[in-house]
Amino acid sequence: MKVIMSTNKIKLVIFDWAGTTIDHGCFAPISAFIKAFQACGVELTPAQARGPMGLHKKDHIRSLFQLEEIAAQWEAAHQRPWSEEDVEQIYQTFMPLQVKEAQDYTDLVPGLCDTISRLKERGIKIGSTTGYPRIVAESVLAAAKAQGYDPDYSMCADEVPAGRPAPWMIYRNMEALNVFPPTSVVKVGDTVPDIEAGLNAGTWTVGLTQTGSEVGLTVAEFAALDDNQKTSVLQTAETKLKNAGAHFVIPTLKTLPEIIEQIEASEH
Numbered sequence: 001m002k003v004i005m006s007t008n009k010i011k012l013v014i015f016d017w018a019g020t021t022i023d024h025g026c027f028a029p030i031s032a033f034i035k036a037f038q039a040c041g042v043e044l045t046p047a048q049a050r051g052p053m054g055l056h057k058k059d060h061i062r063s064l065f066q067l068e069e070i071a072a073q074w075e076a077a078h079q080r081p082w083s084e085e086d087v088e089q090i091y092q093t094f095m096p097l098q099v100k101e102a103q104d105y106t107d108l109v110p111g112l113c114d115t116i117s118r119l120k121e122r123g124i125k126i127g128s129t130t131g132y133p134r135i136v137a138e139s140v141l142a143a144a145k146a147q148g149y150d151p152d153y154s155m156c157a158d159e160v161p162a163g164r165p166a167p168w169m170i171y172r173n174m175e176a177l178n179v180f181p182p183t184s185v186v187k188v189g190d191t192v193p194d195i196e197a198g199l200n201a202g203t204w205t206v207g208l209t210q211t212g213s214e215v216g217l218t219v220a221e222f223a224a225l226d227d228n229q230k231t232s233v234l235q236t237a238e239t240k241l242k243n244a245g246a247h248f249v250i251p252t253l254k255t256l257p258e259i260i261e262q263i264e265a266s267e268h
Contacts, residue, residue, distance in 0.1 A: 008264045012179040013119055013256070014127035014170055014203075015151070016189035017137070018105070019053075019212040021112050021128070021253075022144060025221070026053060026190065026213035028105035029098065029131070033060070036094035040086075041077035042070060046216070053213040054191030056131055056163030057098065058091045095135070102136050106143035109211045110219065113148045115253040122260070126151045127173035129187075129197070133158035153177050164193035167201030186260065188253070190214065195244040204263055207241030209234045210251035214241070 019026030033049040048070065052063035064070050065082045074082045116126060128151040130137055137156050144150070153176045157163030160172060170187060174180055187198030187205050190212025198205035209215055210222060214237035222230065238249045248259050 008266060009184055010122075010124055010186055010204075010260050010263060011184040012125045012127055012174065012177055013186045013188060013260075014129055014173050014198075016054075016191070016194050017128060017130040017132065017140060018102075019190040020109070020188060020194075020208055021149060022108055022140065023105040024107070024109050024211050024219050025215065025217045026050075027216075027218070028101040029053065029057070029060075030216075032094055032098040032101045033064070035097050036061075036090050037064070037070075039093050040074070040090055042073045044070070050213055050216060052193075054131060054164055054189065054193030056157040057094060057133065058087060059163060060131070061090050061094065062087050095133070098132070098136050099139065102132065103139050103143070106140055106147075108144060108147050108149055109253065111252060111254050115256055116149060118257045119260070122257070124260070125153075125177045125179060127170075127177060128154040129156075129164070129169035129173065130154070131157050131163055131193075164191075165196035165200055167197055170197060170201040170203060186263070188256065190241075192240065192244040195241055195246045199245050205246045205248075206256065206259055207238070207244070207246035207249040208252065209237035209241070209249060211253075212237065 015021050018028055030046055030049045034044045037044045048064065048067060052060045055063060065087065071082060119126065134156040137154065141154060153173050155169040155172045160168035162168060174185060179185060182202035185203040187194065187203045188208065189195065190208040195205045195207055215233050234251055241249045250259060
C-alpha cells in the first residue's frame with residue numbers, strides 16, 4: 001500500500017470568528033450570556049462569562065453552571081440545584097439574544113483583509129469554524145462578506161456531533177476543501193478550545209492575543225493602555241495559549257504569513 005508522506009506546504013488556514021477575524025475583544029457572546037443568566041436570576045461577571053469561551057454555546061452554559069458561585073446563585077434563586085433542563089432553558093433564552101448581539105459586533109479586526117490576500121497569493125485556501133450555531137453565524141457571515149472577508153468554507157458548532165475541542169469542524173473544512181494531511185493545515189484562534197481542537201485534529205495551531213477574548217478589549221481600549229499594561233495583558237494571554245499547546249502565539253494576524261513561512265521552512 002502506498003503511503004502519502006506529509007509535506008510542509010500549508011494548503012489551508014482555518015480561522016475562528018469572534019476575537020479572531022471579527023469583534024475585536026470578543027464581546028458579542030459575553031453580553032448575550034450575561035443577559036441570559038440575568039433573565040433567570042443569576043448575575044455573571046464579564047470574567048466569568050468569558051471563562052469557557054470557544055466552546056459550543058450550550059457547553060459554555062453548562063461550564064458556567066459548574067462554577068460554585070454560579071451554582072449557588074441559581075440554587076438561592078430557585079430553591080434547587082441546576083439541571084440539564086435549566087441548561088436548555090438558558091440556551092433558549094440565550095439564542096435570540098445572541099443573534100441580536102452578534103449583529104452588533106461584526107467589524108473585521110484590523111488588517112484581516114490584507115492578511116487574507118497575502119495567504120491567497122500563496123495559494124492557501126481559507127476555512128472557518130465557530131462556536132456560533134448557524135442561525136447566529138449567517139448574519140455574521142453576511143456582514144463580513146460586505147466588508148471583504150468571505151471564507152471558502154464555514155462550519156458551525158451545531159452542524160457537527162460536538163463542538164470544540166473536538167476536531168470535527170476542522171475535519172469538515174478539510175473534507176469540503178479537499179485538503180489533507182492535517183499537517184498542511186493551520187488552525188488560528190484566540191481561545192484555549194481553538195488550540196485544543198487544532199491539536200486534536202493534528203494541525204498546526206496559532207493563538208491570537210491582542211484581538212481575542214483572553215485580552216478582551218476593544219481596539220480603542222487596547223490603544224489607551226500604556227506600554228507596560230499592553231505587555232502585561234499580552235503576556236498573560238500568550239502564556240495561557242502556549243500552556244494549552246499552541247505551536248505559535250502572535251498578537252495580531254499581521255504576522256501570520258511569516259509564521260506560515262516558518263512552518264514551511266521547518267523540519268517535522
